[in-house]
Amino acid sequence: MKRLLLISACWLTLATSAQNDNKLTLSGSIQSDMLLPQSDKDIGAEKAEDFQTNTYVDLLLQHKVFEAGARLEYLEHPLPGFEKDFEGWGVPHFFAKGRLGHLDDGSSIAELTLGTFYEQFGSGFVLRTYEERSLGIDNSLLGGRLVLKPMKGMTLKALSGKQRRYWHWNKSLVSGADAEVNLDEWIPSMQASDTRLMLGASWVNKHEDSEDLWKDATHKYVLPEYVNAWDVRAQLNHGSWSLLAEYARKTQDPGSDNGYIYKPGQVAMVSASYSKKGLSLLLQAKRSENMAFRSKRTMRLTSSFVNHMPAFTLDHTYALAALYPYATQYAPGEWAYQGEMAYTFKRNTAMGGKYGMNVKVNYSYVRALNITPIAADAHDATDGYTSSFFKWGADTYYQDLNIQLSRKLSKEFKLNLMYMNQRYNKTVVEGHGGMIHSDIFVADGKYQFSPKTTLRVEAQYLTTKGDQGDWAFGLAELSLVPHWMFTLSDMWNCGDTDTHYYQGLVTYNTGAHRLQLGYGRTRAGYNCSGGVCRWIPASKGFTLSYNYNF
Numbered sequence: 001m002k003r004l005l006l007i008s009a010c011w012l013t014l015a016t017s018a019q020n021d022n023k024l025t026l027s028g029s030i031q032s033d034m035l036l037p038q039s040d041k042d043i044g045a046e047k048a049e050d051f052q053t054n055t056y057v058d059l060l061l062q063h064k065v066f067e068a069g070a071r072l073e074y075l076e077h078p079l080p081g082f083e084k085d086f087e088g089w090g091v092p093h094f095f096a097k098g099r100l101g102h103l104d105d106g107s108s109i110a111e112l113t114l115g116t117f118y119e120q121f122g123s124g125f126v127l128r129t130y131e132e133r134s135l136g137i138d139n140s141l142l143g144g145r146l147v148l149k150p151m152k153g154m155t156l157k158a159l160s161g162k163q164r165r166y167w168h169w170n171k172s173l174v175s176g177a178d179a180e181v182n183l184d185e186w187i188p189s190m191q192a193s194d195t196r197l198m199l200g201a202s203w204v205n206k207h208e209d210s211e212d213l214w215k216d217a218t219h220k221y222v223l224p225e226y227v228n229a230w231d232v233r234a235q236l237n238h239g240s241w242s243l244l245a246e247y248a249r250k251t252q253d254p255g256s257d258n259g260y261i262y263k264p265g266q267v268a269m270v271s272a273s274y275s276k277k278g279l280s281l282l283l284q285a286k287r288s289e290n291m292a293f294r295s296k297r298t299m300r301l302t303s304s305f306v307n308h309m310p311a312f313t314l315d316h317t318y319a320l321a322a323l324y325p326y327a328t329q330y331a332p333g334e335w336a337y338q339g340e341m342a343y344t345f346k347r348n349t350a351m352g353g354k355y356g357m358n359v360k361v362n363y364s365y366v367r368a369l370n371i372t373p374i375a376a377d378a379h380d381a382t383d384g385y386t387s388s389f390f391k392w393g394a395d396t397y398y399q400d401l402n403i404q405l406s407r408k409l410s411k412e413f414k415l416n417l418m419y420m421n422q423r424y425n426k427t428v429v430e431g432h433g434g435m436i437h438s439d440i441f442v443a444d445g446k447y448q449f450s451p452k453t454t455l456r457v458e459a460q461y462l463t464t465k466g467d468q469g470d471w472a473f474g475l476a477e478l479s480l481v482p483h484w485m486f487t488l489s490d491m492w493n494c495g496d497t498d499t500h501y502y503q504g505l506v507t508y509n510t511g512a513h514r515l516q517l518g519y520g521r522t523r524a525g526y527n528c529s530g531g532v533c534r535w536i537p538a539s540k541g542f543t544l545s546y547n548y549n550f
């Protein structure tokens with residue numbers, strides 16, 4: 001660590017002396033979410049002994065040829081769901097970045113980062129490090145990254161580091177390289193025809209020492225110290241059309257996700273889209289198999305992932321539509337499909353009315369792979385199973401058909417309607433509960449009384465014979481621009497438990513400051529984004545959130 005900081009200081013000194021006529025700028029942000037907890041036996045909320053808070057302070061120092069940044073995290077008494085892993089405080093994120101040279105488009109020819117950093121190769125199949133505070137994810141790498149642009153249209157990357165796991169860094173070393181070439185930058189005829197073609201390739205290596213996991217076992221696992229993953233991709237854009245194809249493969253990587261089998265992993269994906277004024281289309285398909293890639297093989301849940309498998313399901317923002325969110329199944333894998341069409345009916349037509357109307361239809365479907373277990377006495381038994389690439393398995397993991405309609409009925413009033421039909425295999429995603437089939441109805445209306453006063457009202461209903469039965473949700477939100485917002489909501493389980501999860505919020509904005517005070521109940525459940533989920537326990541009490549950007 002001392003050597004890393006010394007190198008960073010030297011780089012910054014050189015960068016500053018190279019162009020000391022440029023001004024330094026300091027920016028940053030403060031985010032603090034607080035809870036004064038109360039116990040509530042009806043929802044299973046337990047009162048903590050202390051005031052709870054997740055607080056983050058980010059600082060960024062910028063210059064024409066360098067950047068330096070750090071983040072302080074204070075979670076000595078963390079919010080519910082973060083107690084086990086995040087309790088503590090410190091500065092886990094810090095970096096120095098230097099740039100040299102410039103191309104005609106203004107981008108740097110060389111960029112070196114030392115410290116902690118985030119990176120993604122392609123769609124993230126072999127590498128994606130990122131921060132998502134609401135999910136408790138920060139899998140940054142501590143080490144170095146070099147980005148080179150030797151010529152226009154070409155980007156080369158190389159990196160190496162150890163991955164963050166809460167307040168520590170895993171012992172394994174993650175290294176990788178990535179190359180992307182935009183051929184249209186070199187071929188004038190492609191630019192003239194509005195055609196762009198990107199070719200990319202990536203390689204990632206994990207070095208993790210072998211370990212004796214079962215000392216009393218009669219057989220000893222020979223665990224590979226090196227695991228390699230590679231990715232190739234191509235993206236073609238022509239006018240309104242776009243096509244992306246990507247394939248990745250991973251060598252033998254026995255771990256807790258796959259039951260310590262030695263079968264290689266792979267993922268193939270194709271995504272096509274079309275977009276013009278008033279119309280957009282999207283079709284996607286993905287087959288992933290045994291692609292859990294972690295910097296520590298014994299980890300479970302959301303910890304220590306080097307890569308990311310997108311869910312190909314819509315991230316819903318309405319409360320009841322997000323009640324049963326899907327989490328990507330890494331092992332043994334899944335077939336995932338998504339299709340979406342959006343169309344805007346023009347103004348002053350029979351369907352569009354006076355102000356026009358937008359209709360969007362989205363369909364997601366996730367199915368099990370077709371796998372056959374291998375007998376324990378077979379010569380390839382350590383592979384665990386065989387699979388047929390193009391065949392489905394017997395189980396449906398998730399299905400979501402939703403139709404959304406948005407129409408302005410008058411100059412002051414806009415109405416959004418949604419219907420959603422969902423199948424959620426709770427046994428696959430959560431480990432128990434069977435298949436839940438639900439229908440969800442949403443009405444969302446917004447009325448603007450004046451340029452500064454707006455009232456938005458939501459009414460939602462979820463009906464199902466499974467799990468806890470039917471749910472209802474209501475919300476009223478009054479916005480008084482530019483400072484105030486008042487929100488009241490209630491999520492009611494009108495099926496089995498007859499439980500209300502009520503919330504009241506007052507939000508005040510002034511300049512770069514945002515302050516929100518609230519009181520109410522929060523339901524236990526999964527918080528998800530992009531197919532990654534984290535369990536959040538039930539809670540009740542006063543909440544206070546403060547955000548400041550400078």
